[in-house]
Amino acid sequence: MSSTYIGESDFHFTTVDGKQFPHDGTRDSKEAAYARAESHDIHRRAAIEKKLGRSLTEDEYFAGQIKHLEDRDxxxxxxxxxxxxxxxxxxxxxxxxxxxxxxxxxxxxxxxxxxxxxxxxxxxxxxxxxxxxxxxxxxxxxxxxxxxxxxxxxxxxxxxxxxxxxxxxxxxxxxxxxxxxxxxxxxxxxxxxxxxxxxxxxxxxxxNAALDAAKREQIAQIESTLASASAPAKVEINRQQSLKDQGHDLYEALSDAGLGFKHLDRVFNANQALEAGDSSQLEAMLDAYAVGDNQTLE
Incomplete structure (x- = not known):
């Protein structure tokens, strides 16, 4: 709905929400009062439609409220x-x-x-x-x-x-x-x-307490989903071979599994550290990304 209704009397204009815009009866005063009334009505309706996410119907506009869901017998x-x-x-x-x-x-x-x-x-x-x-x-x-x-x-x-x-x-x-x-x-x-x-x-x-509880539950579900989505996937490699071969196989397995660059880069850096004599990073990566010696993914 785009039309605007402005009520008129001898000394003021009235918008549908009951707000009055007085004038002294002269042409300039009436035009100014009408413009204020029209502007008020337009901005009021725009604010309501923004809140609703849709346009007002003519019935809602004149009734001053939406038609609420009838839940009474x-x-x-x-x-x-x-x-x-x-x-x-x-x-x-x-x-x-x-x-x-x-x-x-x-x-x-x-x-x-x-x-x-x-x-x-x-x-x-x-x-x-x-x-x-x-x-x-x-x-x-x-x-x-x-x-x-x-x-x-x-x-x-x-x-x-x-x-x-x-x-x-x-x-x-x-x-x-x-x-x-x-x-x-x-x-x-x-x-x-x-x-x-x-x-x-x-x-x-x-x-309000129920709405807050529902919001908290929704946030918890989203956080849980994000956490599970970002958790590293487990892959199977031969944990009986040398640490260097395990590091190479782990990188290949994670790449084949489609994990992102962040996970692959961590394993790559761990392999580089192993070459430099530090095995702790790769051992941590193997525990995080690969199943144990006697485990399978099933």
Whole structure:
């Protein structure tokens, strides 16, 4: 996909990831803001495609994430769709008291004349306004709570890293999304929120530990393969003949076996040292490259 979508309003342009680029409404300002928005979108998409190793589809571009492998059964998917924050448990008698107060209020309203009912309606609207403001203030205060801010920062950062990770199944993404919803709820059950956060973080620790273990195993396998590939091959020669003849035969046998120059050069230097009166190098080469007197390759 190569096309770029830039949303436009009266005073800003918006990219598909929600970033806004303001302008003052003049032509030059709008052109500059649009250019910044377009550049941001192009570089963002290029970074994502580099990470994925492929181009984004149009659906992925507008969805803001890849389509993760679905690893949940149908019932689990339906449950996750219906997920709502777990609220704090009400007091033991709160519901009973609320029901009684509602019935008393209904009784009192039924006895009112027209003017009293109009006044009561106005007072109810005022009360709703007060409650709405209190609700907004409660939500704002909740999101400013240091513990809530820290938890949401951790969870949102993790979610961002998952959105374009094709190794992540749908269940992992939804687990984080539901934890975010729970933490954002100003009257949610904090114990449930903490449990969900701990579950997410524990899962990440286990996943990272498994990935590290797999990497270490892979490295060990590669090192083992390289070590075995570089280990000198054993050849059969007549170990009963003179040391000089053994050295000559060893060189020929290694050459016929197709060993590289490094191994042949070591034997050649050992043979040269033998000519000079030092037999230790060749004896070491024979032990390294040739089978023993009573051994065969089979």
């Amino acid at each position: 149908w019932m689990t998917q339906e449950r996750d769709k219906q997920f709502q924050p777990v609220r704090k448990e009400p007091g033991r008698y709160d519901k009973m008291k609320a029901d009684i107060l509602k019935r008393i209020e209904e009784r009192d309203v039924a006895k009112m004349d027209n003017l009293e009912r109009q006044l009561w309606d106005i007072e109810q609207m005022e009360q709703r306004d007060v409650e709405q403001i209190a609700e907004q203030n409660s939500k704002a205060a909740h999101l400013k709570n240091p513990r809530v801010k820290a938890a949401l920062k951790e969870l949102n950062g993790l979610l961002d890293s998952m959105k374009w990770d094709e190794s992540r199944p749908a269940s992992e993404v939804v687990r984080v999304q539901n934890a975010i919803i729970q933490w954002e709820c100003h009257d949610g059950d904090t114990a449930v929120a903490e449990t969900m956060l701990r579950g997410v973080l524990d899962h990440e620790d286990q996943r």
